[in-house]
Amino acid sequence: MNPLISIIILNYNGMRFLATCLNSLRKQIYKNFEIILIDNGSTDGSVEFVKSNFSEIKIIKNKENPGFAEANNQGIKVSKGEFIVTLNNDTMTDKNWLENLVEVAQKDRKIGMCASKILLMSGQNEIDSVGVNVCLDGMTRQRGRGEIDKGQYDRIEEVMFPSACAALYKREMIEEIGLFDELFFAYCEDSDLGLRGRLAGWKAVLSPNAIVYHYYSGTAGKYSSFKAYLVERNHIWLVVKNFPLELLFLFPFFTLFRFILQFYAVLAKRGASFQFVKQGSVFTTVGTIFKAYFNAFKKLPLFIKKRRIIQRNKKLSRYEFYPLLRKYRLSFKELTFKK
Known part of the structure; x- marks a missing residue:
């Protein structure tokens, strides 16, 4: 065919x-x-x-x-x-x-x-x-x-x-x-x-x-502050819509852990976080993150509604989802210390 x-x-x-x-x-x-x-x-x-x-x-x-x-x-x-x-x-x-x-x-x-x-x-x-x-x-x-x-x-x-x-x-x-x-x-x-x-x-x-x-990020720019803003904001919505409830509750702790590792990576001049800071400044990066979270949380009620629809219609149980997540899981170390 x-x-x-x-x-x-x-x-x-x-x-x-x-x-x-x-x-x-x-x-x-x-x-x-x-x-x-x-x-x-x-x-x-x-x-x-x-x-x-x-x-x-x-x-x-x-x-x-x-x-x-x-x-x-x-x-x-x-x-x-x-x-x-x-x-x-x-x-x-x-x-x-x-x-x-x-x-x-x-x-x-x-x-x-x-x-x-x-x-x-x-x-x-x-x-x-x-x-x-x-x-x-x-x-x-x-x-x-x-x-x-x-x-x-x-x-x-x-x-x-x-x-x-x-x-x-x-x-x-x-x-x-x-x-x-x-x-x-x-x-x-x-x-x-x-x-x-x-x-x-x-x-x-x-x-x-x-x-x-x-050509990686040939159009958007590999380490632009706009890209950092969108990624930080959108991954929150991604989790709210699609992740199991228990991971949703653990999200603040996982995020805090990532920020700690990213702070260390910046000090060590390693990883994508350092590249983003290098393109701008620490203050610009922190401001970008705050803006991303503020705008993400403003729309949380809408994304909770989207979540209900997805979870109501899903065919994959959490017991089937977790093996997938384990198999294709990205470690915090790889996320923060690699470009």
Whole structure:
């Protein structure tokens, strides 16, 4: 079977990446796909470039940037494929990428999500992502990040959920659990969707031969204060919506423990926390965190309502969820001391 695949690409002033990304898609062995490009108010001539050079692509042009979640939802709503693929604009796909992704997705009716093997564009075989791992406080990190690809992830295997940088989602799953949560704006929205899919009983699998090359945070900036704000705010909503009640009660203690480790990491000049502080200042970082928690707590009543719906409809019991969390758990040490 060769089902139609809908590839959704978001773009915001990413003209410097588009030729590489879109030309690699033209070279795909698998041909039955459509491309939908959502432009979030670019001012760098991106839309004109795509119209002139890639007339087969459907373009949705937003006047301003509605965020990753809402823009992807726009693409999903107009897409026609049996499977939906989200792909960052700062990527280059191997010619067999889509074929391998679809092949794995069709191996089991309950596979709702497929992760690509994402390598950094550096050319050093450095892994960016082979799925996503989850910490007990809801923070996430790309599985395998920073490792050299030596074949250690070359088997088809379950993962917690994929990174939306280059992920396949089954339309049937999306129709059951709903779209990306648009309140997230950007970051953690793929983790939220992945956890909702898992709780609904769907599987997530790595397709190791579906290879994508990625400029990490080529669009958003690797250590921007805006990114830090969104990640800190959104992971709170992620936990409230999806985590078992007992972990929800332990969340303040896990978060305090993480902050202590991050403070030590900053003093030791290690990890992502130090990089964020280095880009700004300690005061800027602390202010960003307070702002994130203030805005997250303002919307807690709404997210508690969302939680009730998810928990009422879930098919995965807490006794089935905990083994998954143990298997794909991100340690606090890895979270705080690695970049």
